[in-house]
Amino acid sequence: MFEFDYTLIDWSRGQFALTAMYHWLFVPLTLGITFLIAIMETIYVRTGNPEWKKITKFWMTLFGINFAIGVATGIILEFEFGTNWSQYSWFVGDIFGAPLAIEGIMAFFMETTFIAVMFFGWNRVSKKFHLTSTWLVAIGSNLSALWILVANAWMQDPVGMKFNPDTARNEMANFWDVFLSPMAINKFLHTITSAYTLSAVFVIGISAWFLLKGRHQMLAKKSMIVASIFGLAGIFGTIGTGDGSARQVAHKQPMKFAAMEGLAKGKNGVNLTALGFVVNPDNPDDTIPGKEVVYRIEIPNMLSYMAYLNPDAFVPGVKDLINGNAEQGIPPVAEKIASGKIAIQALADYKEAQKNQNDSAALAARTLLEKHYRYFGYGYFENNEKHLIPSIPLTFYSFRIMVGLGMLFVLMFAMVLLWTFRGRMERKKFWLRLAVIAIPFAYLASMCGWIVAEVGRQPWVIQDLMPTMTGVTRIDATAVQTTFWMFVVIFTSLLIAEISIMVKQVKVGPKEEGGN
Numbered sequence: 209m210f211e212f213d214y215t216l217i218d219w220s221r222g223q224f225a226l227t228a229m230y231h232w233l234f235v236p237l238t239l240g241i242t243f244l245i246a247i248m249e250t251i252y253v254r255t256g257n258p259e260w261k262k263i264t265k266f267w268m269t270l271f272g273i274n275f276a277i278g279v280a281t282g283i284i285l286e287f288e289f290g291t292n293w294s295q296y297s298w299f300v301g302d303i304f305g306a307p308l309a310i311e312g313i314m315a316f317f318m319e320t321t322f323i324a325v326m327f328f329g330w331n332r333v334s335k336k337f338h339l340t341s342t343w344l345v346a347i348g349s350n351l352s353a354l355w356i357l358v359a360n361a362w363m364q365d366p367v368g369m370k371f372n373p374d375t376a377r378n379e380m381a382n383f384w385d386v387f388l389s390p391m392a393i394n395k396f397l398h399t400i401t402s403a404y405t406l407s408a409v410f411v412i413g414i415s416a417w418f419l420l421k422g423r424h425q426m427l428a429k430k431s432m433i434v435a436s437i438f439g440l441a442g443i444f445g446t447i448g449t450g451d452g453s454a455r456q457v458a459h460k461q462p463m464k465f466a467a468m469e470g471l472a473k474g475k476n477g478v479n480l481t482a483l484g485f486v487v488n489p490d491n492p493d494d495t496i497p498g499k500e501v502v503y504r505i506e507i508p509n510m511l512s513y514m515a516y517l518n519p520d521a522f523v524p525g526v527k528d529l530i531n532g533n534a535e536q537g538i539p540p541v542a543e544k545i546a547s548g549k550i551a552i553q554a555l556a557d558y559k560e561a562q563k564n565q566n567d568s569a570a571l572a573a574r575t576l577l578e579k580h581y582r583y584f585g586y587g588y589f590e591n592n593e594k595h596l597i598p599s600i601p602l603t604f605y606s607f608r609i610m611v612g613l614g615m616l617f618v619l620m621f622a623m624v625l626l627w628t629f630r631g632r633m634e635r636k637k638f639w640l641r642l643a644v645i646a647i648p649f650a651y652l653a654s655m656c657g658w659i660v661a662e663v664g665r666q667p668w669v670i671q672d673l674m675p676t677m678t679g680v681t682r683i684d685a686t687a688v689q690t691t692f693w694m695f696v697v698i699f700t701s702l703l704i705a706e707i708s709i710m711v712k713q714v715k716v717g718p719k720e721e722g723g724n
Contacts, residue, residue: 240407
């Protein structure tokens with residue numbers, strides 16, 4: 209019987225979620241706007257038009273504000289792995305730490321080295337060297353995202369590793385399996401293309417505000433053309449990689465996939481719910497708290513095709529994954545829990561045998577551990593199936609908000625590009641207002657994507673191997689509560705500061721200057 213302090217667990221989860229969500233308010237803009245800046249500066253270098261230099265420096269100023277504040281939350285986030293999640297860090301530090309170390313040594317160093325040249329090198333270095341520095345900042349910021357997302361993807365699909373019972377740690381067996389796992393590739397591409405989409409919305413929205421105010425119209429129109437083309441590429445990339453990501457989730461995290469769809473009971477040829485409402489049916493005989501979706505607007509057979517590229521494929525629901533489905537070869541959770549308990553006991557027996565120098569007993573325990581290690585994490589659940597189901601409403605609605613807003617961005621980018629090329633954008637007041645309003649909705653869509661990814665995989669911190677409740681640091685819950693509210697104040701203040709500085713800078717507008 210395992211004893212857990214759920215107050216500590218919940219506050220630790222809350223604090224990490226708070227930090228991660230605030231951090232993610234700053235990251236996507238950095239990932240995308242750096243490439244937009246590099247493209248604009250490239251046009252300046254190739255044409256020699258000083259208007260493009262002014263445009264580049266204006267957006268660079270907004271990037272600098274965002275980058276400076278975003279770094280602070282990122283540093284705190286990484287420290288929390290040691291302060292709040294030390295058990296997790298011990299269990300997987302040999303694997304999880306490697307991508308983060310590479311990120312710090314290579315990508316972050318590369319980014320911060322050339323950012324100084326990008327901001328302060330105007331008229332001090334050649335145009336081409338300055339342009340190269342700008343491109344290296346963009347590449348460096350995206351490399352930072354690459355290594356972080358490789359680490360995150362491994363948590364959701366732990367591959368390329370082996371468990372060492374002598375140290376009770378997971379160790380990397382194949383770096384390339386970790387780095388090039390389909391989960392990592394899809395997660396990275398989906399994340400950065402969604403960040404490009406957000407950045408394009410940001411640039412178009414501010415440019416639209418200039419047009420509405422009758423200010424800096426040349427800057428606004430030129431920025432809109434670049435951003436709308438960039439945004440269309442980004443949103444189509446997001447849609448394509450999202451399809452691949454969903455397929456990976458269906459195969460590797462079927463419970464998350466069922467929660468995304470609100471699928472209580474699996475079947476063949478499952479329709480995709482475009483719109484619907486999650487309800488909890490009043491059924492006292494139902495031991496599994498699987499929510500149901502009502503008033504559906506559906507796309508026939510689309511979920512089966514999305515998951516398995518087969519419109520008639522069977523997609524398991526929450527109850528299939530909990531109770532099992534012998535016909536589909538899905539074992540019940542009770543069987544996985546029993547297997548996990550065997551693995552946990554085998555590890556304890558192995559340690560005892562090693563202590564007593566009983567080689568034959570140690571070999572037998574190790575063999576048993578390896579046989580059942582696949583479901584090691586299930587052994588901590590004490591046959592409580594309810595804890596193995598993520599928040600279905602939160603996952604379901606977040607997924608649809610993300611997808612729905614993405615479709616609207618496709619339309620917005622296309623119309624902005626059309627009207628700008630036709631020279632009518634300043635007269636399209638509706639589209640200009642829509643573009644301004646779209647900025648917070650781009651952040652909402654981005655945040656919903658992370659909610660689907662992280663809430664949907666609960667209760668796992670490492671899929672099937674380590675539940676969230678076993679990864680926390682054994683400290684006083686009061687300490688976590690105190691720091692939680694401290695971070696609420698600090699992060700909110702940082703966010704208000706960024707928005708205030710951004711708004712002030714936008715109102716000031718670009719500096720009128722010439723030069724090389």
